[in-house]
Amino acid sequence: DVKVTQSSRYLVKRTGEKVFLECVQDMDHENMFWYRQDPGLGLRLIYFSYDVKMKEKGDIPEGYSVSREKKERFSLILESASTNQTSMYLCASSGTGTSDSNQPQHFGDGTRLSIL
């Protein structure tokens, strides 16, 4: 079974801090994703990566950056944390498959981040 591991289940940080959320997958997947999930808004894509050192902005990239130095690891960085970034953050990975089909995504259990 694919395992996607997020480094922390719960995290509390202060406004203005630089925050790192780490995600590791063990299935040699090409694609990795970061989402945030807020009540009533569903999942919103922040960034995704389709290869090492490659990244693409999702729908809400402002205030975030990412790093993918190794295939199995995808990091989300909050450059200067603000209270409106308090949320549940979910990491996912998927294989590439064929170019015309969306592949199933495998999710970690999420990091509930609170910015005080």
Added chain:
Amino acid sequence: SQQGEEDPQALSIQEGENATMNCSYKTSINNLQWYRQNSGRGLVHLILIRSNEREKHSGRLRVTLDTSKKSSSLLITASRAADTASYFCAPGTGGFKTIFGAGTRLFVKA
């Protein structure tokens, strides 16, 4: 990629009953996926149905797809308390991104 819209937003049933959730989308798709999310956890992939398929089964799950109506439904038969979760559909138009809707919250009463 596009977003699916799940209906209803919330559903409450008794254990043993069937639960039906619907998904509508706007443009042509290559496939459609359904996911489940238990409270406080990540999403789990349930089933993928391709655009040339009309129905697919997996255990107590039955998914239908009507591309002419741009809709899909997920039926869970003989629901159990453990089926209490949020369910998301994800229409796929190719590419790397999958966009999730707000989901249907299912509550199964024991």
